[in-house]
Amino acid sequence: MTTRPLMIGAVAYTPNVVPIWEGIRDYFVDGPAQMDFVLYSNYGRQVEALLDGYIDIAWNTNLAWVRTVLRTDGACRALAMRDTDLTFSTVFVTRPGSGLRDITDLKGRRLALGSRDSAQAAILPVHFLREAGLGESDVELLRIDTDLGKHGDTGRSELDAIRAVLDDRADAAALGITTWEAIGRDELMPGALEQFWQSPTYCHCNFTALDTLPAERTDPWVEHLLAMDWDNPDHRRILELEGLRRWKRPDLAGYASLFEAVKQQEIAARW
Amino acid sequence: MVSTVVLDLVERIGAVSVGTIVEVPLQPGEADTVAAWCARSGNELVSATEDRAVVRRGRPATEAFFYDVPPEQRPGARLWLYTNFDCNLACDCCCARSSPKAPRRAIGVDRICRLVAEAADAGVREVFLTGGEPFLLPDLDVVVHTCVDRLPTTLLTNGMLFRGTRLAMLRRMPRDGFTLQISLDSATADMHDRHRGAGTWQRAIDGIGIARAEGFRVRVAATVAPHEANTDAQAAFHQKLDGMGIRREDQVVRPVAQRGFATDGLALTVDTLLPEVTVTADGIYWHPVGADHDDQLVTHELFPLRTAIDEVQRRFTEYRLTAAVGAQRFPCA
Incomplete structure (x- = not known):
């Protein structure tokens, strides 16, 4: 009997997801576990599809993972993530000369945040402020919700947060480390921006499956995924597009700060 | 500011798929920043002017630019070697300006041996030996064996010199992995002789017969001027060759290139020619029709051959990139 291909869900936050997922699907054609993919317009729809059984595995952001855990009472598992997902972090940037040198210096200042469903640019920054003893009344938050639904994947709201700083509508901006890297840190815009604080690392995306999907279906798929090789030009093309060098097994401890943030900020498990 | x-x-780059072009307006002094960002982020700066930069997302695989070219014709798949430039004929359509007065300028067996070995290592699939008339070389059989030992080889000749010691040399050549390509322009003598000299058509016909009788695979190639091309002549040509037992896949008709002695014919430039790496004693050229022409010179350095092949592939990709950018920038509807 032929086994049905595993159906993977992903969110179409850029046209590039098509070549990425076609490349991954093609990589699995000759492997032990074939797959196909479905693209969703937002993570809410994707998680619902996972819970309803329309897809077997979801390529989830960290917030989508947290919500899946909350919705299933933990009856789900993370299968794999990118090496870059293991060491994600948030940076706070400001104009040189702003007087900001540490997160606590934000008391009484204006902080631009990305879309409110972005873990790296909104939810966790507020969490880190609280950990530093700053409540929402201590810092004026400028929320820029320009890519809602995509959990900050587009980077658009973070770029807008930077523009708010440059336009003096905010004193600082919270960015995911990937956006900070994408603009060349402080090297390509000399004199424009500087980082004054960086968060502890946390985990970002992972492949999420429900516990109802048997391990004999997921194990061969994960093993084949982990075998993608940066030194193989065909694999490397896909890995570069998706922003990693190696697929890794997940580190669930890296989600602790986000679980805590979601609870503290009373972010709903449903959309 | x-x-x-x-x-x-x-x-803008984040909003498009890999391979897509975006434009960003530039302020004075920003071009260097764009170049630095492209180098750092793995995107390609296609061009930058005073007020605008054109950037392509990612660096598409070279394969993407060759999708419409069969593998056996892709740049680097074929290697042409001009064994020599002197010739027993002085055809008015010769792109290499060969004649009895032309200096020999032979590459020589030793260099050919090294070239073919490096070619095989660099992924070349097939070697073509041409000139001049290669059968003027006394050691041509050694050259042919050197090539055939490494790669399938085709030898271009006018087929008129298969007598005496040269016939003996022909007989020493291998039959497997080796093809003789003999020039014959028409089904009757008039057109062929008009361009190549009186009596040459019959001697080419005789040469084809000798080569086939000796057990060689023979391909026949016609070179036709634009004003002489017509379907009746072409049909008669194929009929003639059919009658001689030449397979249809071994019957080739090519237009005259406006190169060398030819004042009429197709105008060919490096950006309109699919490159076929071509080696002469003096350098490496873009295509065999442009050997001995400076506009098609790639390098004077014959070794390492892979460097020249890489350069030809790089330039070809660049031409295709430029064409693709133009196509994206100027949609007609």
Whole structure:
């Protein structure tokens, strides 16, 4: 009997997801576990599809993972993530000369945040402020919700947060480390921006499956995924597009700060 | 005022798929920033003027530019060697300006041996030996064996010298992995002789017969001027060759290139020619029709051959990239 291909869900936050997922699907054609993919317009729809059984595995952001855990009472598992997902972090940037040198210096200042469903640019920054003893009344938050639904994947709201700083509508901006890297840190815009604080690392995306999907279906798929090789030009093309060098097994401890943030900020498990 | 061109780049490139072109407006002094960002982010700066930069997302695989070219014709798949430039004929259509008065300028067996070995290592699939008339070389059989030992080889000749010691030399050549390509322009003598000299058509016909009788695979190639091309002549040509037992896949008709002695014919430039790496004693050229022409010179350095092949592939990709950018920038509807 032929086994049905595993159906993977992903969110179409850029046209590039098509070549990425076609490349991954093609990589699995000759492997032990074939797959196909479905693209969703937002993570809410994707998680619902996972819970309803329309897809077997979801390529989830960290917030989508947290919500899946909350919705299933933990009856789900993370299968794999990118090496870059293991060491994600948030940076706070400001104009040189702003007087900001540490997160606590934000008391009484204006902080631009990305879309409110972005873990790296909104939810966790507020969490880190609280950990530093700053409540929402201590810092004026400028929320820029320009890519809602995509959990900050587009980077658009973070770029807008930077523009708010440059336009003096905010004193600082919270960015995911990937956006900070994408603009060349402080090297390509000399004199424009500087980082004054960086968060502890946390985990970002992972492949999420429900516990109802048997391990004999997921194990061969994960093993084949982990075998993608940066030194193989065909694999490397896909890995570069998706922003990693190696697929890794997940580190669930890296989600602790986000679980805590979601609870503290009373972010709903449903959309 | 703070430059925000990097923010524009990240936003616009992030919104398109790999291979797509985006344009960003530039303020004075921002071109270097764009170049630095492209180098750092793995995107390609296609061009930058005073007020605008054109950037392609990612660096598409070279394969993407060759999708419409069969593998056996892709740049680097074929290697042409001009064994010599002197010739027993002085055809008015010769792109290499060969004649009895032309200096020999032979590559020589030793260099050919090294070239073919490096070619095989560099992924070349097939070797073509041409000239001049290669059968003027006394050691041509050694040259042919050297090539055939490494790669399938085709030898271009006018087929008129298969007598005496040269016939003996022909007989020493291998039959497997080796093809003789003999020039014959028409089904009757008039057109062929008009361009190549009186009596040459009959001697070419005789040469084809000798080569076939000796057990060689023979391909026949016609070179036709634009004003002489017509379907009746072409049909008669194929009928003649059919009658001689030449397979249809071994019957080739090519237009005259406006090169060398030819004042009429197709105008060919490096950006309109699919390159076929061509070696002469003096350098490496873009294509065999442009050997001995400076506009098609790639390098004077014959070794290492892979360097020249890489350069030809790089330039070809660049031409295709430029064409693709033009196509994206100027949609007609």
